[in-house]
Amino acid sequence: MFRRPSLPANFPELLTKTFESAVKSGDLIYTESTQESATDNGVDVRYTFAPALAKKPTKEDNAADEKTEKPKFNPFEKPDPKLMLVPDFGDYSLVLNKYAIVPNHFMCISKKVIPQTAPLTPNDLEHSYAALQAAQSDGTKYIGFFNCGPNSGASVDHKHIQFIQLPKGFKPFPESVIKAKGRDYKPGQQPLSSERVPYAHYIVPWEAEWAEEDAEADNDAEVPIEDPVAEELGFKFSTVLSRVLTELRVNDAPSISYNVVFTDKWLMAVPRSKESYKGISINATGTVGLLLAKSQEQLDLYKEETPLKVLTELGYVKPIEEEHPEYDY
Numbered sequence: 609m610f611r612r613p614s615l616p617a618n619f620p621e622l623l624t625k626t627f628e629s630a631v632k633s634g635d636l637i638y639t640e641s642t643q644e645s646a647t648d649n650g651v652d653v654r655y656t657f658a659p660a661l662a663k664k665p666t667k668e669d670n671a672a673d674e675k676t677e678k679p680k681f682n683p684f685e686k687p688d689p690k691l692m693l694v695p696d697f698g699d700y701s702l703v704l705n706k707y708a709i710v711p712n713h714f715m716c717i718s719k720k721v722i723p724q725t726a727p728l729t730p731n732d733l734e735h736s737y738a739a740l741q742a743a744q745s746d747g748t749k750y751i752g753f754f755n756c757g758p759n760s761g762a763s764v765d766h767k768h769i770q771f772i773q774l775p776k777g778f779k780p781f782p783e784s785v786i787k788a789k790g791r792d793y794k795p796g797q798q799p800l801s802s803e804r805v806p807y808a809h810y811i812v813p814w815e816a817e818w819a820e821e822d823a824e825a826d827n828d829a830e831v832p833i834e835d836p837v838a839e840e841l842g843f844k845f846s847t848v849l850s851r852v853l854t855e856l857r858v859n860d861a862p863s864i865s866y867n868v869v870f871t872d873k874w875l876m877a878v879p880r881s882k883e884s885y886k887g888i889s890i891n892a893t894g895t896v897g898l899l900l901a902k903s904q905e906q907l908d909l910y911k912e913e914t915p916l917k918v919l920t921e922l923g924y925v926k927p928i929e930e931e932h933p934e935y936d937y
């Protein structure tokens with residue numbers, strides 16, 4: 609019988625307890641940071657200033673292993689038991705990120721060694737959606753994200769989807785796109801985008817939101833709202849992935865790099881042209897305006913050059929509608 613992936617009802621409590629004890633024992637390195645809110649062209653931006661982050665292993669450290677012909681260390685092949693949240697979640701384990709800037713940063717990692725460059729499968733998406741829902745069951749809002757390819761900001765080549773709490777009061781721009789245009793979106797249509805954002809990005813809504821609203825409007829709160837299942841998530845993801853591949857193809861990109869960010873209401877993908885700009889490396893979280901600065905210089909650079917310009921440098925200029933090819937990829 610088909611069973612939806614499910615997690616213990618006390619998952620938020622398990623997350624907090626495991627996080628706190630791993631910080632206490634020194635198995636998890638938690639970097640305190642300061643936050644600053646801003647907007648750019650009406651898009652919410654949140655700077656996180658964390659100078660101590662420089663200690664975290666980077667892609668360059670892993671590349672150094674390659675140069676010295678040391679076998680590349682895969683921290684997810686045998687996850688640290690002190691960081692383990694749920695060992696058996698279908699084909700996945702849920703583990704804490706060893707280097708956290710926000711409390712309870714966790715990941716859904718494949719039990720098998722699967723390269724991070726493999727596309728997300730319907731099974732990956734369904735389990736990620738369920739993990740996000742479980743983390744949110746105490747009312748805390750999370751985003752999930754996936755960094756794929758050499759220019760995406762990924763550092764570990766083993767399939768992993770990550771989850772962090774959304775900062776209080778921060779509204780990622782896809783939220784307003786979904787509010788304005790999501791209800792009319794039909795699966796299979798061209799993905800949605802924001803007029804305020806100059807870099808290529810593709811947004812699709814999940815349907816659960818409309819079902820919830822419709823049930824409330826009918827005063828029919830007793831009707832159980834089903835979360836989207838694997839096939840629906842997979843189909844919607846395939847429409848954004850094909851747009852990403854088209855953008856990379858028309859720009860002669862030498863490799864496939866993109867970021868994915870999702871909540872329980874929407875998913876967005878952003879094709880990437882570069883990993884870093886003037887020494888600032890960003891991953892998926894940056895594409896929704898959550899910008900990390902590891903030094904005062906980086907923070908100043910964001911402000912001087914403006915976040916949307918930096919992000920456009922790292923992605924592709926959003927194509928004008930008419931320039932779209934007849935078909936995707």
Ligand code: AMP
Pocket residue numbers: 664683684688691703704705706707708755761762763764765768891
């Ligand atoms: P990414 O950089 O997007 O590939 O994500 C990989 C994440 O794994 C990074 O955010 C690291 O902080 C985290 N990480 C690195 N080593 C470990 C480890 N031994 N255990 C858990 N998380 C780790």
